[in-house]
Amino acid sequence: MKKELDYKWTDFESGYVIPNPGNSREYRTGDWRSQRPIFDRKRCIQCGVCWIFCPDCAIRFDAEGYAEADLDYCKGCGICARECLPGAITMVAEEE
Amino acid sequence: MGKRVGMEVSFAASEAVKLANVDVIAAYPITPQTHIVERLSEFVANGELDAEFVPVESEHSAMSVCSGSEAVGARSFTCTSSQGLILMSEIVYCTSAMRLPVVMVIANRSLSNPISIWNDHTDVMSIRDCGWIQYFAENGQDVFDHVLISYRVGEDRDVMLPVIVNMDGFNLSHVIEPLELLDQDAVDRFLPPYEPSVVLDPAHPVTMGAIVLPTCYTETKKAQDEAVKSSMPSILKAWQEFGDLTGRYYHPIEGYRTDGAEVLLVTMGGIGETAMWAVDQMREKGRSVGLLKIRLWRPFPFEAFRRAATKAKILVVVDRAVSYGGPGGPVASELRSALYHEPKRPLVVNFIAGLASRDVAPFDFIEMVDRAEEACKMGMEAEYEIFGVRA
Numbered sequence: 001m002k003k004e005l006d007y008k009w010t011d012f013e014s015g016y017v018i019p020n021p022g023n024s025r026e027y028r029t030g031d032w033r034s035q036r037p038i039f040d041r042k043r044c045i046q047c048g049v050c051w052i053f054c055p056d057c058a059i060r061f062d063a064e065g066y067a068e069a070d071l072d073y074c075k076g077c078g079i080c081a082r083e084c085l086p087g088a089i090t091m092v093a094e095e096e
Numbered sequence: 097m098g099k100r101v102g103m104e105v106s107f108a109a110s111e112a113v114k115l116a117n118v119d120v121i122a123a124y125p126i127t128p129q130t131h132i133v134e135r136l137s138e139f140v141a142n143g144e145l146d147a148e149f150v151p152v153e154s155e156h157s158a159m160s161v162c163s164g165s166e167a168v169g170a171r172s173f174t175c176t177s178s179q180g181l182i183l184m185s186e187i188v189y190c191t192s193a194m195r196l197p198v199v200m201v202i203a204n205r206s207l208s209n210p211i212s213i214w215n216d217h218t219d220v221m222s223i224r225d226c227g228w229i230q231y232f233a234e235n236g237q238d239v240f241d242h243v244l245i246s247y248r249v250g251e252d253r254d255v256m257l258p259v260i261v262n263m264d265g266f267n268l269s270h271v272i273e274p275l276e277l278l279d280q281d282a283v284d285r286f287l288p289p290y291e292p293s294v295v296l297d298p299a300h301p302v303t304m305g306a307i308v309l310p311t312c313y314t315e316t317k318k319a320q321d322e323a324v325k326s327s328m329p330s331i332l333k334a335w336q337e338f339g340d341l342t343g344r345y346y347h348p349i350e351g352y353r354t355d356g357a358e359v360l361l362v363t364m365g366g367i368g369e370t371a372m373w374a375v376d377q378m379r380e381k382g383r384s385v386g387l388l389k390i391r392l393w394r395p396f397p398f399e400a401f402r403r404a405a406t407k408a409k410i411l412v413v414v415d416r417a418v419s420y421g422g423p424g425g426p427v428a429s430e431l432r433s434a435l436y437h438e439p440k441r442p443l444v445v446n447f448i449a450g451l452a453s454r455d456v457a458p459f460d461f462i463e464m465v466d467r468a469e470e471a472c473k474m475g476m477e478a479e480y481e482i483f484g485v486r487a
Contacts, residue, residue, distance in 0.1 A: 004309065004311040004312055005311055007312055007315055008315065009314075009315040009316075009318040009319045009322070010319070011315075012312075012315065012316055012319050013294070014195045014256055014293065014294070014323075015193065015194040015195030015196070015256070015294075015304065016193070016194070016304075016305075016306065016308065016316050016319075017194075017294050017302050017303065017304055018302060018303035018304075018306050019294070019302050021301045021302055021303040022301075027309075
Protein backbone atom coordinates (compact mmCIF):
# COMPACT_ATOMS: atom_id res chain seq x y z
CA MET A 1 0.00 0.00 0.00
CA LYS A 2 1.33 3.36 -1.11
CA LYS A 3 1.81 5.92 1.65
CA GLU A 4 0.02 9.27 1.41
CA LEU A 5 3.20 11.25 1.01
CA ASP A 6 4.27 9.08 -1.91
CA TYR A 7 1.40 10.40 -4.05
CA LYS A 8 2.44 12.93 -6.66
CA TRP A 9 -0.29 15.11 -8.19
CA THR A 10 -0.21 12.95 -11.30
CA ASP A 11 -0.86 9.77 -9.31
CA PHE A 12 -4.56 10.31 -8.56
CA GLU A 13 -7.37 8.75 -10.52
CA SER A 14 -9.48 11.28 -12.40
CA GLY A 15 -11.80 12.98 -9.90
CA TYR A 16 -9.92 11.32 -7.01
CA VAL A 17 -11.94 8.19 -7.50
CA ILE A 18 -10.78 5.45 -5.14
CA PRO A 19 -10.72 2.25 -7.20
CA ASN A 20 -10.17 0.03 -4.14
CA PRO A 21 -12.99 1.09 -1.83
CA GLY A 22 -13.20 0.08 1.81
CA ASN A 23 -9.65 1.18 2.47
CA SER A 24 -10.42 3.59 5.30
CA ARG A 25 -9.16 0.88 7.70
CA GLU A 26 -5.69 1.64 6.38
CA TYR A 27 -5.92 5.17 7.71
CA ARG A 28 -5.15 5.06 11.42
CA THR A 29 -7.08 7.74 13.23
CA GLY A 30 -5.93 6.92 16.74
CA ASP A 31 -3.24 9.57 16.79
CA TRP A 32 -5.86 12.28 17.42
CA ARG A 33 -6.19 10.85 20.93
CA SER A 34 -5.28 12.78 24.09
CA GLN A 35 -6.47 10.10 26.54
CA ARG A 36 -6.59 6.34 26.33
CA PRO A 37 -8.67 3.73 28.14
CA ILE A 38 -6.98 1.30 30.53
CA PHE A 39 -8.84 -1.99 31.10
CA ASP A 40 -8.79 -3.78 34.46
CA ARG A 41 -9.14 -7.49 33.70
CA LYS A 42 -9.99 -8.22 37.34
CA ARG A 43 -13.14 -6.11 37.12
CA CYS A 44 -14.16 -6.81 33.51
CA ILE A 45 -17.20 -9.11 33.34
CA GLN A 46 -17.02 -9.50 29.54
CA CYS A 47 -20.51 -8.02 29.14
CA GLY A 48 -19.62 -6.09 25.92
CA VAL A 49 -21.31 -2.82 26.89
CA CYS A 50 -18.13 -0.93 25.96
CA TRP A 51 -18.18 -2.65 22.55
CA ILE A 52 -21.81 -1.61 22.05
CA PHE A 53 -21.26 2.01 23.01
CA CYS A 54 -17.93 2.66 21.30
CA PRO A 55 -18.80 5.03 18.44
CA ASP A 56 -15.69 4.05 16.51
CA CYS A 57 -15.77 0.21 16.68
CA ALA A 58 -12.46 0.46 18.50
CA ILE A 59 -13.18 -2.17 21.17
CA ARG A 60 -12.14 -5.75 20.54
CA PHE A 61 -11.89 -8.86 22.70
CA ASP A 62 -8.74 -10.81 23.38
CA ALA A 63 -8.47 -14.60 23.18
CA GLU A 64 -9.94 -14.99 26.67
CA GLY A 65 -12.89 -12.71 25.94
CA TYR A 66 -11.69 -9.61 27.79
CA ALA A 67 -12.32 -6.21 26.24
CA GLU A 68 -9.41 -4.09 25.03
CA ALA A 69 -9.04 -0.96 22.93
CA ASP A 70 -7.82 -0.96 19.37
CA LEU A 71 -5.50 2.00 19.80
CA ASP A 72 -5.04 2.40 16.04
CA TYR A 73 -8.58 3.82 15.95
CA CYS A 74 -9.58 4.70 19.56
CA LYS A 75 -10.07 8.50 19.81
CA GLY A 76 -10.03 8.48 23.61
CA CYS A 77 -13.56 9.84 23.97
CA GLY A 78 -14.13 8.03 27.27
CA ILE A 79 -17.63 6.77 26.51
CA CYS A 80 -16.55 3.19 27.28
CA ALA A 81 -15.24 4.25 30.69
CA ARG A 82 -18.46 6.11 31.46
CA GLU A 83 -20.69 3.21 30.43
CA CYS A 84 -18.69 0.31 31.92
CA LEU A 85 -20.96 -1.25 34.57
CA PRO A 86 -18.31 -2.76 36.87
CA GLY A 87 -15.99 0.24 36.45
CA ALA A 88 -13.26 -1.73 34.72
CA ILE A 89 -12.15 1.10 32.42
CA THR A 90 -10.27 4.23 33.42
CA MET A 91 -9.03 6.99 31.16
CA VAL A 92 -5.43 8.12 31.47
CA ALA A 93 -3.68 10.97 29.71
CA GLU A 94 -1.86 9.81 26.59
CA GLU A 95 1.52 11.00 27.85
CA GLU A 96 1.27 8.90 31.05
CA MET B 97 -27.74 20.58 -43.93
CA GLY B 98 -29.51 22.21 -41.00
CA LYS B 99 -32.94 23.73 -40.79
CA ARG B 100 -33.16 27.53 -40.59
CA VAL B 101 -35.87 28.66 -38.20
CA GLY B 102 -37.02 31.60 -36.15
CA MET B 103 -37.07 30.44 -32.56
CA GLU B 104 -36.95 31.71 -28.99
CA VAL B 105 -33.40 31.18 -27.80
CA SER B 106 -34.51 29.22 -24.70
CA PHE B 107 -36.32 26.79 -26.98
CA ALA B 108 -33.22 26.53 -29.16
CA ALA B 109 -31.24 25.52 -26.06
CA SER B 110 -33.88 22.85 -25.37
CA GLU B 111 -33.67 21.61 -28.96
CA ALA B 112 -29.92 21.21 -28.57
CA VAL B 113 -30.39 19.26 -25.33
CA LYS B 114 -32.85 17.00 -27.12
CA LEU B 115 -30.48 16.49 -30.04
CA ALA B 116 -27.73 15.64 -27.54
CA ASN B 117 -30.08 12.86 -26.46
CA VAL B 118 -29.53 13.42 -22.75
CA ASP B 119 -30.51 10.72 -20.26
CA VAL B 120 -31.35 12.85 -17.24
CA ILE B 121 -32.68 16.39 -16.78
CA ALA B 122 -33.01 17.78 -13.28
CA ALA B 123 -33.95 21.40 -12.83
CA TYR B 124 -35.96 23.81 -10.74
CA PRO B 125 -37.78 26.66 -12.46
CA ILE B 126 -36.41 30.15 -11.98
CA THR B 127 -36.81 33.24 -14.11
CA PRO B 128 -35.39 33.72 -16.75
CA GLN B 129 -34.30 30.10 -17.24
CA THR B 130 -37.85 28.69 -17.05
CA HIS B 131 -38.65 28.26 -20.74
CA ILE B 132 -35.72 25.92 -21.27
CA VAL B 133 -36.90 23.34 -18.74
CA GLU B 134 -40.55 23.81 -19.55
CA ARG B 135 -39.85 22.88 -23.15
CA LEU B 136 -37.67 19.95 -22.07
CA SER B 137 -40.38 18.64 -19.78
CA GLU B 138 -42.76 18.72 -22.76
CA PHE B 139 -40.27 16.78 -24.88
CA VAL B 140 -40.04 14.10 -22.21
CA ALA B 141 -43.79 14.04 -21.51
CA ASN B 142 -44.77 13.64 -25.16
CA GLY B 143 -42.13 11.02 -25.87
CA GLU B 144 -39.91 13.10 -28.15
CA LEU B 145 -37.00 12.68 -25.75
CA ASP B 146 -36.35 9.43 -23.90
CA ALA B 147 -34.96 10.85 -20.68
CA GLU B 148 -35.66 10.92 -16.97
CA PHE B 149 -37.02 14.34 -15.99
CA VAL B 150 -36.54 14.90 -12.27
CA PRO B 151 -38.64 17.82 -10.96
CA VAL B 152 -36.47 18.50 -7.93
CA GLU B 153 -37.37 20.67 -4.94
CA SER B 154 -34.39 23.03 -5.27
CA GLU B 155 -31.37 23.85 -7.37
CA HIS B 156 -29.16 22.25 -4.73
CA SER B 157 -30.96 19.01 -5.48
CA ALA B 158 -30.85 19.64 -9.23
CA MET B 159 -27.07 19.65 -9.26
CA SER B 160 -26.95 16.76 -6.80
CA VAL B 161 -29.16 14.68 -9.10
CA CYS B 162 -27.11 15.60 -12.17
CA SER B 163 -23.87 14.72 -10.40
CA GLY B 164 -25.28 11.39 -9.29
CA SER B 165 -26.65 10.55 -12.69
CA GLU B 166 -23.36 11.47 -14.38
CA ALA B 167 -21.59 9.23 -11.88
CA VAL B 168 -23.52 6.22 -13.16
CA GLY B 169 -22.77 7.22 -16.75
CA ALA B 170 -25.94 9.08 -17.73
CA ARG B 171 -25.63 12.23 -19.85
CA SER B 172 -27.20 14.95 -17.71
CA PHE B 173 -28.43 18.51 -18.09
CA THR B 174 -29.58 21.31 -15.88
CA CYS B 175 -30.03 25.03 -16.16
CA THR B 176 -30.59 27.85 -13.72
CA SER B 177 -30.22 31.55 -12.97
CA SER B 178 -29.21 33.91 -10.18
CA GLN B 179 -30.40 32.78 -6.73
CA GLY B 180 -30.79 29.25 -8.04
CA LEU B 181 -27.17 29.16 -9.07
CA ILE B 182 -25.85 30.30 -5.73
CA LEU B 183 -28.15 27.88 -3.93
CA MET B 184 -26.65 25.03 -5.97
CA SER B 185 -23.11 26.36 -5.70
CA GLU B 186 -22.07 23.92 -2.99
CA ILE B 187 -22.57 21.03 -5.39
CA VAL B 188 -21.28 22.94 -8.42
CA TYR B 189 -17.79 22.77 -6.92
CA CYS B 190 -18.15 19.02 -6.21
CA THR B 191 -19.25 18.24 -9.77
CA SER B 192 -16.07 19.64 -11.28
CA ALA B 193 -13.75 18.22 -8.62
CA MET B 194 -15.28 14.79 -9.23
CA ARG B 195 -14.83 15.30 -12.98
CA LEU B 196 -18.48 14.73 -13.87
CA PRO B 197 -19.23 16.33 -17.26
CA VAL B 198 -22.67 17.81 -16.55
CA VAL B 199 -23.72 20.58 -18.93
CA MET B 200 -25.51 23.58 -17.46
CA VAL B 201 -27.01 26.57 -19.22
CA ILE B 202 -27.16 29.69 -17.07
CA ALA B 203 -29.60 32.38 -18.13
CA ASN B 204 -27.57 35.08 -16.41
CA ARG B 205 -29.44 37.29 -13.97
CA SER B 206 -28.53 39.68 -11.15
CA LEU B 207 -28.25 38.52 -7.57
CA SER B 208 -30.45 39.85 -4.80
CA ASN B 209 -30.74 42.14 -2.91
CA PRO B 210 -32.65 44.23 -4.11
CA ILE B 211 -34.49 41.54 -6.01
CA SER B 212 -33.87 41.78 -9.73
CA ILE B 213 -34.96 39.27 -12.31
CA TRP B 214 -33.01 41.08 -15.04
CA ASN B 215 -29.75 40.35 -16.75
CA ASP B 216 -26.13 40.85 -15.79
CA HIS B 217 -23.24 38.56 -14.87
CA THR B 218 -23.22 38.81 -11.08
CA ASP B 219 -24.61 35.30 -10.70
CA VAL B 220 -21.96 33.39 -12.60
CA MET B 221 -19.15 35.58 -11.32
CA SER B 222 -20.04 34.42 -7.82
CA ILE B 223 -18.92 30.93 -8.86
CA ARG B 224 -16.08 32.07 -11.10
CA ASP B 225 -13.62 29.66 -9.50
CA CYS B 226 -15.86 26.60 -9.57
CA GLY B 227 -13.60 24.64 -11.92
CA TRP B 228 -16.10 24.29 -14.79
CA ILE B 229 -15.31 25.13 -18.38
CA GLN B 230 -17.24 28.36 -19.03
CA TYR B 231 -18.45 29.81 -22.32
CA PHE B 232 -20.29 33.06 -22.88
CA ALA B 233 -22.75 33.04 -25.76
CA GLU B 234 -23.35 36.11 -27.83
CA ASN B 235 -26.52 35.13 -29.69
CA GLY B 236 -29.05 32.34 -30.07
CA GLN B 237 -27.00 30.36 -32.53
CA ASP B 238 -24.08 30.38 -30.08
CA VAL B 239 -26.33 29.01 -27.37
CA PHE B 240 -27.64 26.18 -29.53
CA ASP B 241 -24.19 25.30 -30.85
CA HIS B 242 -22.48 25.48 -27.48
CA VAL B 243 -24.84 23.09 -25.74
CA LEU B 244 -23.70 20.46 -28.25
CA ILE B 245 -20.07 21.57 -28.15
CA SER B 246 -20.15 21.43 -24.34
CA TYR B 247 -21.11 17.76 -24.26
CA ARG B 248 -18.47 16.97 -26.83
CA VAL B 249 -15.74 18.78 -24.89
CA GLY B 250 -16.82 17.88 -21.35
CA GLU B 251 -17.13 14.17 -22.08
CA ASP B 252 -13.81 14.02 -23.95
CA ARG B 253 -11.71 11.47 -22.02
CA ASP B 254 -8.87 14.00 -22.01
CA VAL B 255 -11.15 16.56 -20.34
CA MET B 256 -13.94 15.05 -18.20
CA LEU B 257 -15.16 18.36 -16.82
CA PRO B 258 -18.57 19.98 -16.49
CA VAL B 259 -19.35 22.91 -18.76
CA ILE B 260 -21.37 26.09 -18.29
CA VAL B 261 -22.95 27.89 -21.23
CA ASN B 262 -23.74 31.44 -20.15
CA MET B 263 -26.43 33.32 -21.98
CA ASP B 264 -27.87 36.67 -21.05
CA GLY B 265 -31.23 36.32 -19.34
CA PHE B 266 -34.15 37.87 -21.26
CA ASN B 267 -31.84 39.79 -23.63
CA LEU B 268 -31.04 36.41 -25.15
CA SER B 269 -33.18 33.81 -23.44
CA HIS B 270 -36.52 35.40 -24.34
CA VAL B 271 -35.85 36.80 -27.79
CA ILE B 272 -36.76 35.09 -31.04
CA GLU B 273 -33.79 34.84 -33.35
CA PRO B 274 -33.11 33.30 -36.74
CA LEU B 275 -30.90 30.29 -36.26
CA GLU B 276 -29.95 27.02 -37.86
CA LEU B 277 -30.84 23.77 -36.11
CA LEU B 278 -28.74 20.73 -36.88
CA ASP B 279 -30.34 17.47 -37.88
CA GLN B 280 -29.87 14.38 -35.75
CA ASP B 281 -27.40 12.74 -38.15
CA ALA B 282 -25.08 15.72 -38.02
CA VAL B 283 -25.27 15.86 -34.24
CA ASP B 284 -24.60 12.13 -33.96
CA ARG B 285 -21.52 12.50 -36.14
CA PHE B 286 -20.22 15.32 -33.94
CA LEU B 287 -21.21 13.97 -30.54
CA PRO B 288 -20.38 10.32 -29.80
CA PRO B 289 -22.18 8.44 -27.01
CA TYR B 290 -21.01 9.20 -23.48
CA GLU B 291 -18.51 6.60 -22.33
CA PRO B 292 -17.07 7.43 -18.92
CA SER B 293 -14.02 5.47 -17.83
CA VAL B 294 -15.31 4.87 -14.30
CA VAL B 295 -18.94 4.64 -13.15
CA LEU B 296 -20.71 3.77 -9.93
CA ASP B 297 -21.57 0.11 -10.32
CA PRO B 298 -22.26 -2.33 -7.45
CA ALA B 299 -20.53 -5.08 -9.42
CA HIS B 300 -17.31 -3.04 -9.54
CA PRO B 301 -17.42 -0.75 -6.51
CA VAL B 302 -15.40 2.45 -6.36
CA THR B 303 -15.50 5.41 -3.97
CA MET B 304 -16.27 8.87 -5.35
CA GLY B 305 -16.08 12.08 -3.36
CA ALA B 306 -14.00 10.79 -0.47
CA ILE B 307 -12.07 12.84 2.07
CA VAL B 308 -8.41 13.61 1.58
CA LEU B 309 -6.11 14.89 4.27
CA PRO B 310 -3.81 17.91 4.24
CA THR B 311 -1.10 15.53 3.04
CA CYS B 312 -2.89 15.10 -0.32
CA TYR B 313 -5.40 17.95 -0.82
CA THR B 314 -2.79 20.21 -2.45
CA GLU B 315 -1.94 17.50 -4.99
CA THR B 316 -5.62 16.93 -5.83
CA LYS B 317 -6.12 20.66 -6.46
CA LYS B 318 -3.01 20.80 -8.64
CA ALA B 319 -4.45 17.91 -10.66
CA GLN B 320 -7.79 19.74 -10.99
CA ASP B 321 -6.14 22.99 -12.08
CA GLU B 322 -4.10 21.16 -14.68
CA ALA B 323 -7.25 19.39 -15.90
CA VAL B 324 -8.96 22.71 -16.59
CA LYS B 325 -5.89 24.27 -18.19
CA SER B 326 -5.16 21.26 -20.34
CA SER B 327 -8.72 21.14 -21.69
CA MET B 328 -7.79 23.90 -24.15
CA PRO B 329 -6.62 21.66 -27.03
CA SER B 330 -9.84 19.61 -26.82
CA ILE B 331 -11.91 22.81 -26.83
CA LEU B 332 -10.10 24.11 -29.90
CA LYS B 333 -10.39 20.76 -31.65
CA ALA B 334 -14.12 20.54 -30.97
CA TRP B 335 -14.63 24.07 -32.31
CA GLN B 336 -12.61 23.21 -35.42
CA GLU B 337 -14.65 20.07 -36.09
CA PHE B 338 -17.89 21.87 -35.36
CA GLY B 339 -16.86 24.54 -37.84
CA ASP B 340 -16.05 21.92 -40.47
CA LEU B 341 -19.50 20.44 -39.91
CA THR B 342 -21.55 23.64 -39.85
CA GLY B 343 -19.40 26.40 -41.31
CA ARG B 344 -19.55 28.20 -37.96
CA TYR B 345 -16.04 28.51 -36.51
CA TYR B 346 -15.64 29.71 -32.93
CA HIS B 347 -12.56 31.07 -31.16
CA PRO B 348 -11.66 31.81 -27.52
CA ILE B 349 -11.24 35.53 -28.25
CA GLU B 350 -13.02 36.92 -31.26
CA GLY B 351 -11.95 40.18 -32.83
CA TYR B 352 -14.10 42.59 -34.81
CA ARG B 353 -12.45 45.28 -36.96
CA THR B 354 -9.30 45.06 -34.86
CA ASP B 355 -6.85 45.81 -37.67
CA GLY B 356 -4.60 48.59 -36.50
CA ALA B 357 -7.06 49.55 -33.76
CA GLU B 358 -5.58 51.82 -31.10
CA VAL B 359 -8.62 51.35 -28.87
CA LEU B 360 -10.25 47.99 -28.29
CA LEU B 361 -13.56 47.53 -26.57
CA VAL B 362 -13.72 44.24 -24.67
CA THR B 363 -17.06 42.56 -24.00
CA MET B 364 -18.38 39.20 -22.90
CA GLY B 365 -21.84 37.90 -23.79
CA GLY B 366 -24.68 39.45 -25.72
CA ILE B 367 -23.63 43.11 -25.57
CA GLY B 368 -20.86 42.24 -28.03
CA GLU B 369 -23.33 42.58 -30.90
CA THR B 370 -24.28 46.10 -29.81
CA ALA B 371 -20.62 46.96 -29.46
CA MET B 372 -20.12 45.90 -33.09
CA TRP B 373 -22.62 48.57 -34.12
CA ALA B 374 -20.76 51.14 -32.08
CA VAL B 375 -17.44 50.09 -33.64
CA ASP B 376 -18.95 50.42 -37.11
CA GLN B 377 -20.14 53.94 -36.32
CA MET B 378 -16.76 54.96 -34.93
CA ARG B 379 -14.87 53.39 -37.82
CA GLU B 380 -17.08 55.32 -40.26
CA LYS B 381 -15.85 58.49 -38.62
CA GLY B 382 -12.29 57.34 -39.08
CA ARG B 383 -11.66 56.44 -35.44
CA SER B 384 -9.23 53.65 -34.74
CA VAL B 385 -11.52 51.42 -32.65
CA GLY B 386 -12.10 47.68 -32.69
CA LEU B 387 -13.67 45.04 -30.47
CA LEU B 388 -12.58 41.88 -28.66
CA LYS B 389 -15.25 39.47 -27.54
CA ILE B 390 -14.35 36.91 -24.90
CA ARG B 391 -16.11 33.67 -25.70
CA LEU B 392 -14.11 31.32 -23.48
CA TRP B 393 -13.87 32.46 -19.87
CA ARG B 394 -12.48 29.24 -18.36
CA PRO B 395 -9.90 28.06 -19.09
CA PHE B 396 -8.94 31.67 -19.70
CA PRO B 397 -7.27 31.97 -23.11
CA PHE B 398 -4.21 33.96 -22.00
CA GLU B 399 -2.22 33.42 -25.17
CA ALA B 400 -5.02 34.41 -27.55
CA PHE B 401 -5.91 37.40 -25.41
CA ARG B 402 -2.35 38.73 -25.19
CA ARG B 403 -1.87 38.25 -28.91
CA ALA B 404 -5.06 40.21 -29.61
CA ALA B 405 -4.69 42.94 -26.99
CA THR B 406 -1.06 43.99 -26.78
CA LYS B 407 -1.04 45.94 -30.05
CA ALA B 408 -3.69 48.39 -28.78
CA LYS B 409 -3.04 51.52 -26.72
CA ILE B 410 -6.25 51.33 -24.71
CA LEU B 411 -8.56 48.51 -23.69
CA VAL B 412 -12.06 49.61 -22.72
CA VAL B 413 -13.32 46.67 -20.70
CA VAL B 414 -17.05 46.49 -20.09
CA ASP B 415 -17.87 44.39 -17.02
CA ARG B 416 -21.33 43.29 -16.01
CA ALA B 417 -20.66 42.50 -12.37
CA VAL B 418 -19.33 44.42 -9.38
CA SER B 419 -16.56 43.34 -7.03
CA TYR B 420 -17.48 45.58 -4.12
CA GLY B 421 -14.44 47.44 -2.86
CA GLY B 422 -12.27 45.39 -5.19
CA PRO B 423 -9.94 46.24 -8.05
CA GLY B 424 -12.62 46.50 -10.74
CA GLY B 425 -15.04 44.21 -12.50
CA PRO B 426 -13.94 40.58 -12.66
CA VAL B 427 -13.12 40.71 -16.37
CA ALA B 428 -11.02 43.87 -16.19
CA SER B 429 -9.18 42.60 -13.11
CA GLU B 430 -8.18 39.45 -14.91
CA LEU B 431 -7.19 41.23 -18.09
CA ARG B 432 -4.98 43.66 -16.16
CA SER B 433 -3.37 40.72 -14.44
CA ALA B 434 -2.88 38.88 -17.75
CA LEU B 435 -1.10 41.93 -19.20
CA TYR B 436 1.06 42.79 -16.21
CA HIS B 437 4.20 41.07 -17.42
CA GLU B 438 3.96 42.30 -20.99
CA PRO B 439 6.75 44.72 -21.90
CA LYS B 440 4.24 46.87 -23.82
CA ARG B 441 0.76 46.86 -22.44
CA PRO B 442 -2.35 48.90 -23.12
CA LEU B 443 -4.07 51.08 -20.55
CA VAL B 444 -7.04 49.17 -19.14
CA VAL B 445 -10.08 51.38 -18.54
CA ASN B 446 -12.92 49.57 -16.83
CA PHE B 447 -16.61 50.40 -16.96
CA ILE B 448 -19.23 48.38 -15.14
CA ALA B 449 -22.41 48.65 -17.19
CA GLY B 450 -25.63 46.90 -18.03
CA LEU B 451 -26.52 45.89 -14.48
CA ALA B 452 -30.00 44.38 -14.28
CA SER B 453 -30.53 44.73 -18.04
CA ARG B 454 -29.95 48.48 -18.07
CA ASP B 455 -29.56 49.21 -21.74
CA VAL B 456 -26.04 49.58 -23.10
CA ALA B 457 -26.61 51.30 -26.43
CA PRO B 458 -24.08 51.99 -29.20
CA PHE B 459 -23.77 55.62 -28.04
CA ASP B 460 -22.86 54.32 -24.56
CA PHE B 461 -19.94 52.40 -26.02
CA ILE B 462 -18.91 55.53 -27.93
CA GLU B 463 -19.01 57.55 -24.72
CA MET B 464 -16.89 54.91 -22.98
CA VAL B 465 -14.30 55.11 -25.74
CA ASP B 466 -14.33 58.95 -25.54
CA ARG B 467 -13.84 58.81 -21.80
CA ALA B 468 -11.12 56.20 -22.04
CA GLU B 469 -9.16 58.28 -24.56
CA GLU B 470 -9.47 61.23 -22.20
CA ALA B 471 -8.23 59.09 -19.31
CA CYS B 472 -5.28 58.05 -21.45
CA LYS B 473 -4.31 61.71 -21.93
CA MET B 474 -5.22 63.09 -18.51
CA GLY B 475 -4.48 60.08 -16.32
CA MET B 476 -6.86 57.60 -14.78
CA GLU B 477 -9.05 58.77 -11.94
CA ALA B 478 -10.05 55.35 -10.61
CA GLU B 479 -9.59 51.65 -11.17
CA TYR B 480 -13.14 51.36 -12.45
CA GLU B 481 -16.35 53.28 -12.81
CA ILE B 482 -19.96 52.21 -12.58
CA PHE B 483 -21.13 53.63 -15.89
CA GLY B 484 -24.23 55.74 -16.35
CA VAL B 485 -25.06 55.96 -12.67
CA ARG B 486 -27.27 58.92 -11.73
CA ALA B 487 -25.57 61.38 -9.41
